[in-house]
Amino acid sequence: MSASTAVKNTGPAAGATGRKARKPRRQGWWLPYALLAPAVIFELFVHVVPMVTGIWMSFLKLTKMFISNWGNAPFVGLKNYQVALDFDSAVGMGLLKSFGITIAFTLLVVGISWGLGMAAAVALQKTFKGRAIFRTLFLIPYALPMYAGVIAWKFMLQKDNGALNHLIFDNLGLPGDKPFWLIGDNAFISVVIVAIWRLWPFAFLMLMAGLQSIPTDVYEAASVDGAKPLRQWWNITLPMLRPVNISLVLVMFLWTFNDFNTPFVLFGGSQPPAGDLISFHIYNASFLTWNFGSGAAMSVLLLLFLMVVSGIYVLFMNRRKDNA
Amino acid sequence: MKIRSLAAVAAIAALALTGCSGSANDASDPSAGKTLTYWASNQGTSLDNDKEVLTPQLKKFEEETGIKVNLEVIGWNDLQTRIQTAVTSGQAPDVLNIGNTWAASLQSTGAFLPFDSAALDAIGGKDKFVKTAMDTGGVPGEDPTSVPLYGLAYGLYYNKAMFKDAGLTPPTTWEDMVAAAKKLTTGDKHGFALAAGSYTENSHFAFINAAQNGADFFDAEGKPTFTEDGIIDGISRYLDLMQTDKVVDPGNAQYDNATRAVNDFANGKVAMMLTQSNANSSISSQGMKDDEFGVVAFPSPKGGTEVATMVAGINMSIFKNTKNKDGALEFVKFMTSETTQAALDKPFAALPVLAGVTPSFTDDAELAKTFSDIYENKSRPLPLVPAEDQFESTVGKAMNQMFATIASGGTVTKEDIKAALTTAQQAVEAAS
Numbered sequence: 001m002s003a004s005t006a007v008k009n010t011g012p013a014a015g016a017t018g019r020k021a022r023k024p025r026r027q028g029w030w031l032p033y034a035l036l037a038p039a040v041i042f043e044l045f046v047h048v049v050p051m052v053t054g055i056w057m058s059f060l061k062l063t064k065m066f067i068s069n070w071g072n073a074p075f076v077g078l079k080n081y082q083v084a085l086d087f088d089s090a091v092g093m094g095l096l097k098s099f100g101i102t103i104a105f106t107l108l109v110v111g112i113s114w115g116l117g118m119a120a121a122v123a124l125q126k127t128f129k130g131r132a133i134f135r136t137l138f139l140i141p142y143a144l145p146m147y148a149g150v151i152a153w154k155f156m157l158q159k160d161n162g163a164l165n166h167l168i169f170d171n172l173g174l175p176g177d178k179p180f181w182l183i184g185d186n187a188f189i190s191v192v193i194v195a196i197w198r199l200w201p202f203a204f205l206m207l208m209a210g211l212q213s214i215p216t217d218v219y220e221a222a223s224v225d226g227a228k229p230l231r232q233w234w235n236i237t238l239p240m241l242r243p244v245n246i247s248l249v250l251v252m253f254l255w256t257f258n259d260f261n262t263p264f265v266l267f268g269g270s271q272p273p274a275g276d277l278i279s280f281h282i283y284n285a286s287f288l289t290w291n292f293g294s295g296a297a298m299s300v301l302l303l304l305f306l307m308v309v310s311g312i313y314v315l316f317m318n319r320r321k322d323n324a
Numbered sequence: 325m326k327i328r329s330l331a332a333v334a335a336i337a338a339l340a341l342t343g344c345s346g347s348a349n350d351a352s353d354p355s356a357g358k359t360l361t362y363w364a365s366n367q368g369t370s371l372d373n374d375k376e377v378l379t380p381q382l383k384k385f386e387e388e389t390g391i392k393v394n395l396e397v398i399g400w401n402d403l404q405t406r407i408q409t410a411v412t413s414g415q416a417p418d419v420l421n422i423g424n425t426w427a428a429s430l431q432s433t434g435a436f437l438p439f440d441s442a443a444l445d446a447i448g449g450k451d452k453f454v455k456t457a458m459d460t461g462g463v464p465g466e467d468p469t470s471v472p473l474y475g476l477a478y479g480l481y482y483n484k485a486m487f488k489d490a491g492l493t494p495p496t497t498w499e500d501m502v503a504a505a506k507k508l509t510t511g512d513k514h515g516f517a518l519a520a521g522s523y524t525e526n527s528h529f530a531f532i533n534a535a536q537n538g539a540d541f542f543d544a545e546g547k548p549t550f551t552e553d554g555i556i557d558g559i560s561r562y563l564d565l566m567q568t569d570k571v572v573d574p575g576n577a578q579y580d581n582a583t584r585a586v587n588d589f590a591n592g593k594v595a596m597m598l599t600q601s602n603a604n605s606s607i608s609s610q611g612m613k614d615d616e617f618g619v620v621a622f623p624s625p626k627g628g629t630e631v632a633t634m635v636a637g638i639n640m641s642i643f644k645n646t647k648n649k650d651g652a653l654e655f656v657k658f659m660t661s662e663t664t665q666a667a668l669d670k671p672f673a674a675l676p677v678l679a680g681v682t683p684s685f686t687d688d689a690e691l692a693k694t695f696s697d698i699y700e701n702k703s704r705p706l707p708l709v710p711a712e713d714q715f716e717s718t719v720g721k722a723m724n725q726m727f728a729t730i731a732s733g734g735t736v737t738k739e740d741i742k743a744a745l746t747t748a749q750q751a752v753e754a755a756s
Contacts, residue, residue, distance in 0.1 A: 063755060064710070067412045068435035068644075083754055090750035160575045183521070183577055183724075184732035268401075268580055270521055270724045287405065288717040289755040290429075292412075 051303075057296035064290035073293070080297035091285070095298060097273070098281035101188070105277060106256045109195045113252060116196070117203025122233065125211050135208070142201035150265040153194045157181035157266075182267060187275035195262050199252060210244035211237070246317050250310060257306060278302060359392045360651050363406070363420035365638055367474060367602060367672040369609050371397045377671045385658050391651045400581075404713075410643070411435040418646040419655055422470055424460040424639040425706045425716065431462040431469040432710035437642040437649070438467035446650075447471065447657040457677040460635050460705050470639035473659060474674035476600045477699040478532070478633035479619040481607075486513075486595040494618060498536075498561070498625035501596070505571035508595040515571035517585035517594040520727040521578050523720030528634055528706075529598070530719050533558030535631040535704050536624040541719070546709040550719065550749040556741050559723065561625070563741075567730045577724075577731035586610070589617075598622055600636055601695050602673040604686060619691055621698045632702040637677065675699050711756050718748035 058080055060066075066073035086092040120138055124131055141149060156163040158181075165178040181190045214237065222232050238245075260279040267275055271284065282302070286295020362382075368374045374397040382393040396417070398406055404426070410416035411433050422430060430436060437443065439461070444450045450458060457475050461468025480501070482494055490508055495501035505515025519525040531541065539554025549555075566572040573594075579585055582599050583606065589597040590610035608614060621632035640659060642652045658664055665678055673685045675695055683692040706712055722744040726736045 064411075064429065064433045067408075068414070068433050089754065090747040091754045094747075094751075159578060180578065180728070180732050183728035186732075270523055270580055270721060272728060273725060287408065288721075289714050289751065290408065291755040294755070 054296050055300055057293055058300045060293045060296075062291070062293035062296070067290065067292065076293070080294045081301070083294060084298050084301060091294070094276075094285075095278075095281065098276045098278045101274070101276055102257060102278040105188070105192060105195070105259075106253060108192050109199060109256045110249065110252045112192075112196050113200040113203050114249065116200040117205075117207050120200075120204045121207035121211055122237065124208065138204050139201045141197050142205070146198070146261050147265055149198065150194060150262055153190075153197070154182070154266050154268075157190050183270075183272045185274045187267070187272040191263055191266055191275045191277070194266055195256060195259060198262065199256065203248060203252065206244055206248045207241065210241045214240045250313060253313075254306060254310070258302075358390060358651075359394060360419060360648055360655055361394045361396070361417040362655070363403075363417045364395060364397045365403055365421040365423070366397060366399050367638065367674070369605050371399060373671075377668065381659075381664055381667060384664075385655060388658070389651070389654055391648075391654065393655065414645055416643040416645060418648055418652045419640060419642050421473060421638050422641055424457075424470070424472065424635065424637045426713055427460055427468070427470045427639055427641075428463045428708045429710055429713040430641065431466070435644055436469035437644045437646070437652075438462075438469050439471060440467045443653060444471075446653040447660060452660070452678055454677055454679050454700075456635055456700060456703060456705075457637060460637065460708070461639060463708055463710070470641040471656065471660060472637060472677035473640045474602075474638040474669070474672055475677045475699055476602055476636035476638070477675060477695055477703060478528070478598055478600055478622055478636065479695060479698060480596060480598055480622045480632075481589060481603070481617050481619050482596045483589070483592065483594075484616055484618050486592075494620045495623050496620070497623050498628070501623050502565070502569050502571065505565070505596060506569060509571045512593070514573045514588075514594045515596060516565055517579075517588045517597040518565065518572050518576050518727075519579045519582045519585050520566065520572070520576045520731075521580040521724055522582065523724050524716060525582060525720075526723035526727070527716040527720030528636075529562050530555070530559050530723060531634055531704075531706055532622065532631055533562045535634075536628040538629050540707070541715055542707040542709050542711070546707075546711065548711065548715070548749045548752045550715075550745040550752075551742055555745065556738055559726075559741050559745075560736075560738055563723075563726055563730060563736055566727060567736060574731035577727040601675055601685065604673045605671070614686070614688060614691075619694050621694070621702050630702050631704050632698050633704075635699070635703045635705045637675070711752050714752045714755055718751050719745065722748050 059075055059077060060070075060073040061076045061079070062070065062073045083089065083091050084095055087096050120134075124134055124138075159165060159178055162181070164181065168174050169176075169178050179186055181187070218236055218240075219232055222236055227235065258279050259277060260283065263271060263275055263277045263280040264283075267280075271280055279302075282295050282298045285298060286292050364374055364378055366374055368377055375395065378395055378397075382395055386392050400423075403421075403423070407420070407422065407426075407430065410420075411430075416435070439447070453472050454475070457472035458468070460472065461470050480495070486508055487494065487504070490504075492504045492507065495504050508515040534541065534552075534555040535558075537554035537558045539552045539558065541548060541550060541555065543549050566574060566576070576585065582603070585594075585597045586599055586603050586606045587610060588594045589599075590607045590612040592612075604614070607617065621630075623632070624630050640656050642649070642656065646652050659668075660678070662678060662681065665676065665681065666684055668674065669676060669684045670686075675685060676683055683696055685695075686692050707715060726741065726744065729736055729740075
């Protein structure tokens with residue numbers, strides 16, 4: 001519906017300016033713009049408008065007194081940011097801790113997922129019988145509905161009747177008390193493992209696709225020259241996968257840093273401090289206390305951080321490409 | 325080719341995954357007038373059970389007034405977020421149930437219809453309600469934005485057979501209760517079950533234990549006073565059930581709702597539990613008969629103030645932006661009428677909120693008497709201040725962590741409790 005209106009709106013109006021221009025434009029020049037317009041309008045609605053609203057909210061005192069009528073919320077300037085960044089206060093300290101945990105979480109999850117994905121992709125690079133079965137098997141975590149997958153982990157990680165403790169202590173007979181996996185410090189290990197389980201098939205899929213574009217004769221030539229598999233991987237596979245890796249690592253970093261679903265489903269309403277990832281932290285900070293201005297300010301800080309990191313990463317990668 | 329189709333399948337799967345996050349709710353129908361949307365809270369044994377119980381009443385209301393009520397039953401885990409979203413977006417039901425402890429907090433959003441004298445007259449007058457229940461309607465001195473619907477209270481449930489076998493009588497003091505629990509903790513059985521991972525339950529017992537010590541979480545001006553000695557001692561006493569008395573299974577630190585404690589009790593794994601009066605239906609659905617358990621008031625320590633429960637329960641509110649105010653008031657009047665209450669109190673095991681009505685939630689006269697006594701004489705309302713919900717979330721979550729520390733082998737000292745409460749208080753102050 002909005003596609004047709006967009007065509008109507010852009011078409012004649014833009015055509016009129018076209019006629020006034022000195023050089024007569026080719027007939028139908030507006031068509032690409034008209035075809036793009038719906039996508040641009042949707043993009044504005046879906047991404048840009050909420051983002052601008054979020055930034056605007058971060059300057060307001062948007063507590064429960066005002067959420068039924070946003071217009072009345074007083075403008076407080078940078079106060080929300082001051083509170084979020086005052087590391088002597090409980091709020092700022094909580095955010096800083098959560099930030100540290102999230103960095104450790106992201107490094108572990110992205111690093112290990114990439115390693116697993118790469119290992120599996122290389123292992124399945126050559127054709128052999130049953131390769132399709134492995135490929136399908138490896139992709140299952142990615143194809144499962146997120147909620148179903150994580151809730152299954154939640155059941156497995158219960159202390160008294162969970163499958164993991166049952167396996168380790170009842171079946172394998174390990175001595176000692178059954179530990180908690182979802183509360184206390186072990187919660188961090190649990191959320192890392194579940195996040196890796198969800199993410200690595202994506203790395204596998206992308207790297208597997210990338211590997212298909214490397215011609216086999218390069219490997220053949222290398223092995224004629226006496227290069228062992230590890231050397232081949234280091235000198236052929238890695239450099240040739242570079243374009244894939246650059247975007248893959250960036251995307252995985254952004255997804256993992258922002259991961260909300262895994263801790264939300266795994267821990268439910270009571271997140272342990274060790275598993276206090278930043279998106280979940282911000283959600284709790286704004287929804288539990290109805291302080292949406294403060295939550296928005298924290299989100300903007302998160303956005304800035306991710307933009308800076310992504311920017312530096314892209315710059316650095318491009319420069320290295322130019323030098324090479 | 326294979327890879328491409330694989331990638332395509334993965335992409336479709338990814339799209340499907342992102343697409344399955346909840347659909348928007350079409351709460352208020354613009355063609356309103358002859359319809360009302362009603363959000364009910366989960367009071368029965370399941371959401372379906374609630375629907376079964378409420379539907380005949382809503383039919384009756386439709387026959388009487390011609391107004392059709394669209395019912396949605398919402399679980400407790402989602403209710404608060406759903407209300408927040410409704411307040412923020414204005415896409416709200418006409419009438420809804422709220423936890424009565426949220427009344428003052430929700431009142432401060434300004435999104436709910438104040439029951440001024442005209443509105444109160446329309447639903448049958450303020451005096452038809454029990455005063456204790458009516459007092460939870462909102463901030464004192466202002467027109468309330470909610471009226472009581474179901475009354476609930478905490479009680480100490482005990483397993484009669486286990487007590488008899490151990491030669492024990494139901495406890496009347498905290499000290500007796502702990503001694504009995506210790507005696508009943510043998511092998512894989514425990515004296516006590518707690519919903520130690522539920523922040524709402526934990527905050528309620530922080531309040532009750534502090535009140536037994538004569539301490540309050542907020543002063544007269546509504547400022548938080550979380551670090552008073554009486555509060556720290558009260559919380560410490562409650563934590564010690566797991567920490568030093570060891571009468572609670574550390575596994576309870578993962579019990580994030582009351583149901584799991586109720587299950588342990590009904591299955592004979594524990595001898596006592598603290599739960600609200602509506603647990604009866606869940607207990608019997610697990611196979612424990614009504615005469616196999618008894619209830620007494622949650623006891624105070626010797627010399628302490630006799631507070632056994634907060635005034636728990638469910639209130640009803642009307643959204644201010646309803647297009648059918650008269651119909652909504654009519655519906656509240658219907659739901660709080662004696663006949664409807666009589667029909668609902670039994671299946672939902674609710675205590676009466678109407679003055680002069682005898683409890684009908686159980687056939688057991690003694691049980692009814694015990695709970696009426698607790699509700700009317702041994703109860704305190706939770707702080708009636710706008711920051712009440714923040715008290716529940718910050719203090720409750722701090723207690724979740726303390727139980728988690730104890731359960732995983734650590735210790736929680738009074739200094740630790742004070743530090744955690746200081747942090748909680750700062751968070752509440754920052755948000756107000």
